Amino acid sequence: MDRIRIVGGRPLKGRIPISGAKNAALPLMTAALLTDQPLTLTNLPHLRDIQTLCQLLAQHGVDIQFDGTGNSAFSTQARRIVLTAKDITNTTAPYDLVRKMRASVLVLGPLLARCGEARVSLPGGCAIGTRPVDLHIGALEQLGAHIAIDGGYIVASAPGGLTGDRVVFPKVSVGATENLLMAASLAKGETVLVNAAREPEVVDLANCLVALGVEIAGIGTDTLTIQGRQSLRATEHEIVPDRIETGTYAMAAGITDGDLELVGARSDLLESVFKTLRRAGLEVADTAQGVRVRRINGFHGTDVMTEPFPGFPTDLQAQMMAVMTRASGAAMITETIFENRFMHVPELMRMGADITIHGASALVRGVPTLTGAPVMATDLRASVSLVLAGLAAEGETLLNRVYHLDRGYERVEEKLAACGAEIERLRD
Numbered sequence: 001m002d003r004i005r006i007v008g009g010r011p012l013k014g015r016i017p018i019s020g021a022k023n024a025a026l027p028l029m030t031a032a033l034l035t036d037q038p039l040t041l042t043n044l045p046h047l048r049d050i051q052t053l054c055q056l057l058a059q060h061g062v063d064i065q066f067d068g069t070g071n072s073a074f075s076t077q078a079r080r081i082v083l084t085a086k087d088i089t090n091t092t093a094p095y096d097l098v099r100k101m102r103a104s105v106l107v108l109g110p111l112l113a114r115c116g117e118a119r120v121s122l123p124g125g126c127a128i129g130t131r132p133v134d135l136h137i138g139a140l141e142q143l144g145a146h147i148a149i150d151g152g153y154i155v156a157s158a159p160g161g162l163t164g165d166r167v168v169f170p171k172v173s174v175g176a177t178e179n180l181l182m183a184a185s186l187a188k189g190e191t192v193l194v195n196a197a198r199e200p201e202v203v204d205l206a207n208c209l210v211a212l213g214v215e216i217a218g219i220g221t222d223t224l225t226i227q228g229r230q231s232l233r234a235t236e237h238e239i240v241p242d243r244i245e246t247g248t249y250a251m252a253a254g255i256t257d258g259d260l261e262l263v264g265a266r267s268d269l270l271e272s273v274f275k276t277l278r279r280a281g282l283e284v285a286d287t288a289q290g291v292r293v294r295r296i297n298g299f300h301g302t303d304v305m306t307e308p309f310p311g312f313p314t315d316l317q318a319q320m321m322a323v324m325t326r327a328s329g330a331a332m333i334t335e336t337i338f339e340n341r342f343m344h345v346p347e348l349m350r351m352g353a354d355i356t357i358h359g360a361s362a363l364v365r366g367v368p369t370l371t372g373a374p375v376m377a378t379d380l381r382a383s384v385s386l387v388l389a390g391l392a393a394e395g396e397t398l399l400n401r402v403y404h405l406d407r408g409y410e411r412v413e414e415k416l417a418a419c420g421a422e423i424e425r426l427r428d
């Protein structure tokens with residue numbers, strides 16, 4: 001298995017291109033199941049999760065073509081994908097693929113709405129928590145689906161099609177909102193989703209569904225009203241830039257005392273994050289091409305609590321914690337979304353960090369130095385937090401289980417090396 005070797009201590013300076021958002025691209029790709037017409041997505045990131053979803057969609061019968069050579073000077077591979085689900089030949093999402101990537105459960109809503117049936121493996125728990133899908137199932141039942149759990153599969157049917165209803169989510173869920181938005185797009189009549197997620201990736205999906213011909217009111221708010229359609233048309237849609245990748249590199253500038261321009265980044269997607277980073281002592285400013293981040297005024301312990309959008313994202317909690325290990329003073333970091341998202345803590349402590357966990361909070365006391373060490377992580381964001389710590393540590397850090405990083409960060413070592421980091425991938 002590949003590893004990443006980092007020798008820390010170099011300030012990052014230069015420009016980093018921000019890719020399309022993984023968590024927008026995945027639901028957008030599943031939306032192709034809703035129509036027999038081509039859905040073209042541009043600004044596609046090159047990630048392992050995208051490949052996994054391509055495999056899943058292909059086995060449902062979706063024709064997939066890559067085309068073009070990119071829309072930014074930095075890209076070297078195809079950035080455009082054309083997905084055509086002319087005939088859905090198989091409505092089962094098998095365990096082997098779903099277990100690799102939980103987002104596979106997003107095929108449930110579209111398959112059920114289009115074909116009147118779907119069999120989707122239950123994703124099961126994962127490193128960051130139990131992550132049930134009860135909200136997806138309950139809400140689809142409200143639209144008239146019959147759902148049973150059989151042999152580890154969600155077996156859903158709606159032979160006469162789905163019918164719109166008012167769905168009140170008891171808890172904000174990005175995935176359940178996305179599944180329901182897609183299901184409601186082909187349901188009869190009107191669906192109202194109350195307490196819907198407002199994440200930019202949900203907004204991106206809703207905008208794409210509108211381009212496909214669905215009428216949706218309230219986009220960007222917590223109440224979405226969807227008028228279902230009998231069929232949807234073709235469209236082309238550009239995937240929103242990745243706000244989590246943006247935030248990660250902004251923090252890389254912070255922890256290395258660097259100066260980075262994040263090309264293609266959109267600061268309006270990261271207001272709470274940038275507010276926090278400014279409080280910590282960074283300057284964050286819009287530029288003609290993106291966002292520039294540099295440290296101007298010390299670097300101070302700053303408290304953070306994760307929340308649904310527009311709050312501080314759970315997907316940047318681990319990175320923020322890595323950055324706070326080097327701040328002056330202490331920071332209290334509280335995770336409210338997932339119950340087990342502190343797996344990076346013992347690894348950061350092996351690098352010399354001073355962190356105490358109390359329930360859902362971690363008290364991080366800044367230390368003057370971190371020291372490189374062999375480390376590994378069990379999920380994507382925890383892995384990249386160790387990369388950030390490695391960039392600031394004295395000596396060598398060897399990151400194992402790099403496949404987690406490859407799920408969600410495109411060419412991370414190339415992007416960082418281009419800005420002066422001593423970082424390389426060791427291939428096995």
Ligand code: EPZ
Pocket residue numbers: 023024026102103129130131132133134135136137171172173174175176197201313314315337338339380381408
């Ligand atoms: C999405 O996961 C993201 N994944 C996650 O990113 C992200 O951490 C998460 O939203 C929160 O922002 C994708 O977009 C592909 P949720 P999702 O449903 O949709 C509970 C990353 O690193 N819940 O909003 O699965 C759940 O357990 C990943 O890129 C239920 O109880 O998250 C959690 O506590 C990791 N029942 C909370 O809701 C349900 O049916 C929010 O989860 C569904 C969720």
